Amino acid sequence: MGRMGEKVKSCLVNSNEVHMLLADKSNIPEACSYLQDELASKLCSLISSDERQTSGAFVLRYVFEVHGKEDVFIAVTARTKESAENQLPSVPSIVKKFPLAVFYEREIRDMFGIIADGNPDARPLVLHEHWSAGVYPLRKDFDIKTKVSRDTGKEYPFIKVEGEGICEIPVGPVHAGIIEPGHFRFSVLGENIINLETRLFYTHKGVEKLAETMKLDQALLLSERISGDESVANSLAYCQALEKIAHTSVPKRALQIRCICAEMERIYNHLGTLAGISTDVGFSYGSARLNILKERMMQLNSVISGSRLLFGVNRIGGVGIDLDAEKLAMIINTTQIVQEDFEKIISMLRTKSSVVDRLRNTGIISKKVAYDLGLVGVVARAAGLDVDTRRDHPYAAYPTVSVDTHHDTPQNLMEYKVNLEKRKGDALGRFELRVEEVIDSIRMIDELISDLYDDNILTTDTLRLEPYGYALGYAESHRGQTIHWVMVGQDCDSLFRYKIRTASFVNWPGIEQAVLSDIVPDFPIVNKSLDLSYSGNDL
Amino acid sequence: MHLWLPKAHPAAPSNMSALMSAVMIKIAIYGLVRTTFDFAGPSSPDSAWWGLLLIAAGSASALIGVLYAAIEKDIKRALAFSSIENIGIIILGLGLSVVFLSYNLKSLASFALLASMMHSLNHAAFKSLLFMGAGSIIFRTHTKNMEQLGGLAKKMPLTSLLFLVGALAISGLPPLNGFVSEWLTMQALLSSYQVPNTLLQISISFASIAFALTAGIALATFVKIFGISFLSRPRSVHAERATEAPKSMIAGMAVAGGMCIIFGFTPFLGISVISSAFGVDGSQFIMPTSPFQSLSAPQDAPVTPASISMPALGVMMGSVAAAVIGFIAFATRGTKTVRRVYSTWDCGFGNLNERMEYTPTSLSQPIRTVFKSLYRTSTSIDKQYFFGSNAYFKKSISVNSTSKDVFEDLLYQPLTGAAIAFFDRVRKMQTGKVNAYLLYIMIALLLLLVLARLI
Amino acid sequence: MSETLTLVAIGIFQTIAIIAFAPLLMGIMRKVKARTQKRLGASVLQPYYDLLKLLKKDEVVSDQSSWIFRAAPWVMLVATATAALFVPIFLPFSPFGTAGDILVMLGLFGLARFFIMLAGLDVASAFGGLGTSREMMISALVEPALFLTIFVVSLTLGGTNLSSIVAASAGQFVSGVLIVPSMLFALIAFFVVMLAESGRIPFDNPATHLELTMVHEAMVLEYSGKSLAMIQWSQSIKQAILLALFVNLFIPAGMASSIVGIDTAATSVVSFIAKVLLLSMLVAFIETRTAKWRLFRLPDLLAMAIASSMIGVLFFYL
Amino acid sequence: MICEEIIMSHKKDASGLRNSVDSGDSKHVQTKIMSDIMRDDVETIKDPVNGYTNSQEFRGSITLFDAIPHQDSLDKLCAAKAIETDGRNVRLDLGKCIMCGRCQQAAPDIFLIGSIFETPVKVRQDLIRLSGKLDSQGQKPYEQMGKELKEKTSKILRRSLAIREVDAGSCNGCEVEITALNNAIYDIERFGVHFVASPRHADVLLVTGPASRNMEIALRRTFEAMPDPRIVVAVGACACSGGIFGDTYATTGGIDKVLPVDIYVPGCPPTPQAILYGLLLAVDRIEASKING
Incomplete structure (x- = not known):
């Protein structure tokens, strides 16, 4: 220094x-x-x-x-x-x-x-143009119940592409499919996308401000609902931040259950994304089959956690659910069946030239763009960046699992590095990577279950927090790294500040770069292959 | 007594001049017909090359003309390119006639000639209608760039209705006149199997592809011209302020529109005019003399020929329409439904404006992409950034797309230039009175027919 | 005279039958698709329920639309229903055949398409324009493919009059010479054209819910109530006509050549229904097996159809 | 339980298929895949609303017992502020409940969580439980007034229901479950229900989320764009009341603050069965009294 x-x-x-x-x-x-x-x-x-x-x-x-x-x-x-x-x-x-x-x-x-x-972009981001000026919700002197008056007549200044024949396609916030709200403004010349700007934060519901009014345990429930399909990863990051502040040691069995659930979350979401990609290329057979598998996984979620979306898994200092022998057997059986079916469906999708053709070279995110924008998760890995929070900053039981088999031996590493350089960052790459991760996750679950400790599931220590203590908590969700920063309040039972940065928040700007070489009808594929959460971004 | 071209707007081209052009062009065709049939010598297979040349030239001209019309954003130039297309179709019919004549297939030859002449007659009707419509638009909006038009159907309802008649007719859609002559041309093409020369047969089937492609793109082109000019939101203040064209202009268009409809439902009127003018031997194929007799392809073929009866088609469409209206009324009886007006679906964002509707360039971009080798378009995107080359902070973006092409420079620039110069000279004859113009049209038409009869 | 009347009655009957059963065909195709996806799927009568509901619903029209928008559904339905009059369905001829041939049918489809494309532009939304511009590209290329297919068919079977060519086809089958090479190539081309014209995969995804990828549905996004019902109905009629035409042109097996006896007529009706059902199942099945193609690869597929017909032409001449 | 059934039913299936995948011969795999497609064993469950139970562990409906709370801070416990108590009586708002199960842990004598989904209702008041009894203030006069109109609506929409889904700020959990309605297991299409792209084509506005302020205008515009008769269904605790996100500067606290809601589907997120139940209830294909369990 x-x-x-x-x-x-x-x-x-x-x-x-x-x-x-x-x-x-x-x-x-x-x-x-x-x-x-x-x-x-x-x-x-x-x-x-x-x-x-x-x-x-x-x-x-x-x-x-x-x-x-x-x-x-x-x-x-x-x-x-x-x-x-x-x-x-x-x-x-x-x-x-x-x-x-x-x-x-x-x-x-x-x-x-x-x-x-010195930031040239002075447009509003979270609070849309109809919010009256001078409102700063995260300041301490702002009351959460305030109803801010609505200004009319203001418009968000999108970049206006000059030139004859250019037209704008406004899409959203209400989309045609069953997806979250966001506005996309395409400037197109026919089917060619000249520029894309996103306008997000439609689902902004004041999560960070709300957390400041909550007790620690209540905020845990809130953290699960930052993004419903990332509940385990987000609540894990939250719990880990608090455990770090308190220097609590969590029982090993709890850590392993956390990892099992985190991987199950990855599996069902990747299955959903792969099914979505299949839908968007118009291959309904593939998506129907993959959705059946996703449903199987969600039913399994319901069996082991009482919630189809794995709500209620994490607790501060441990987990809220235990896995008995019956449930463990069910996890192994179901994942095995899913894997067999999955491999079969994927090998069929790979032989469909009409599917592969639509994915190849669609939505390319180059390594440079991925690096400049600090992208994370599958998107970054598909672009050739070697990042994975589970390996780079090991947490929970991941140090004991072989997260990344590529880094085991020098030969594997060498092979992997060469492979990374070849990655193009297109939709096909992201597709293949997700397929690989599903298989990897099932393997990791097997590993974790075979090595499951007999232990408590919740720490017996009391949480020793100090006023205004703070720490980072992080986890790798299926979308990528999620980082939460927690600062406890003076009474040690509430939050002073809860800053959430999900993978989607960093990955969203990538989409504006990804579509530039594409045509309009391929946008849904690009969007789906990036698998971004709106709620996790908008908070 | 309406003055069509106020002196304040000298730059505005006249729609009437264009109308004259539609007729005048045919005189050139007429010359070609006479040359072909009078000086090409006796019918022998050796003279088929001349027919084939005409077919090739006709189909190429039709295809290239329509391709350029499809991407053109100047409404008058688009119509001019469309004229090139239609002349191509006329020449194609002529070529077919020559080929048939060389093999002594007299009835087919006269059939193809009939198709060709019908098309030129019909083209005169709908193209003058369209040019007059374009003239009205330019008169009211002072722009011929379609990027500036839009929303005129609400401002100029009668003009839009008449222009639509012309657009439907030129796209070859039933039950209007364009369909009749395209049907005849298609039948003539289909009859080419009777030419006892395989090479010719195959060449003509290639011409059929070109012809069908032309027809397909022509439909797209006129969807674009009509849709962009008359529908959706006005794209400029000029279009926003437009009002209905003066009555005299409407009257002119109504005459031409009426012709499109009359020649559509009763093609035998046109046929009898043509056959008497050219002395075509009508006895060799069925010549409808009464409204409900159908129009048939020549009976040289061993099987039942194709036939249409436009009046019957009209009656059928009418009765189906009555049945449909009756059925819908029956199906919805007892339920009172309301029609509510609300803004166009905007995905909930609101504030839709004229930038968010398709432009003519964007509309024809897929076609432009498919035929890009013929257009050689170039699009340059100029992006300015806030921090040098840091591409993540865009200051402004501007796009410039051009479609300069060898065809355009070498062939069409002089051609259209000459045409426009010619129209400008014709314009000097204008007196500004509508009856005078109508008189001109009638005289021109009559002259044409009388000339044909005499020579 | 009475014979003419009978013929007309039969003609009207078979037209009404195809119009009335067109939604059922749609329902069957959806059912097949659902079953191949391991789903139970909606009732085959669902399209009727949808149409009836739409007829009873209110309409919301755009404030930007003009009279074209309101006229388009009527023009579409009238044009497609009129086209149904020309198509021989159960019998190898239609009594209205003298009024028009296959080219008239195409012209009527073109008329319907012209209006729906205009309606797409009329509402001043980007999606309508998007749909129209894609339809412009596809229809411009479908035209030559279809015309050339007709070229082959009329060369092989003589003429463009639907009744005569269907009769000729039926006659050829009886004499056992259906497998004409030129007809085989025409069959391939016609199949591709049929998929394109009825807006099915790989051209358009009838089940898509994404505005940015739609072709046909993007143009009708603004329609509601009665107008939407008419558009959906005419779309299903068009599809039924194309399927009927395909069946009668290329697989005329079992078709009665005249209306002599009740039993032959019955055979004709039954075999027609069986063939159309089989064909629609095939279409639905193919839809399950392929993804929607990239937009700018569709011209390649249509070019293939054109080439296929051209080969058909060559086979005929050489 | 279900999972086990599924596993049992597929064990044989899966073992047979593994051989085919492992065989290595790509052509062989192809034909196997082909035959697999042909063998279209339908996965759809017969009666998703009544004939299908969740796992024992599933946190669904809450039963309220008449017991005097021994804990003072019972109402402070709930993150979604669904519980109100005056020391003697307990008032539970199922429209707010996020099914976290904390109340059962704290006071098992009052709260019992069952594995059956919470029943969707037509009137918001019906979601409020007062120490085990349904709130008697349930019947509202306007319900009677609009009854004729609603009957007409359900008559028209009975057999065909087109849905426009709008996310008004949900966490995506409800979207996951709504998407699941389309899968082969639940196959909502067989009930004549399908999702459409344009609100012009829609009969039902299916709304999730607490109606975030940034979505409020878009939500209104979507509703306005729909032709009558139309039904609004609020899906999930957030849509019913704001849920855990409550009524803050950024939310409006429930869809009924913005639009007239016809059906409330409680749950966080509601299961696909519950959503389907709500939709069928909306068009009177299920009688409201036929509450399962």
């Missing part, structure tokens, strides 16, 4: 997190660049919190994930406050170097009223 020495006021280490407090907010861009360039780390979240009551300023934390072997997160922390009455606080923007920061900075401006100086 030599070069940054005098600019860093203090440094604090908390398990695998390094928090460096900057002396002045003007050093933010320099510090961030330093972390990316010198330490090969990647911006993975930007957290703002209103700590005016406790420390007299808004605090911004730029969280970096060190890329490589070490399991370390570095948070650049800076403070900012209103310099004068009626003037919004500001920080220097980092978008010039970090294009992925644009969504974060726009979000912080909407929710906290902190301006990012």
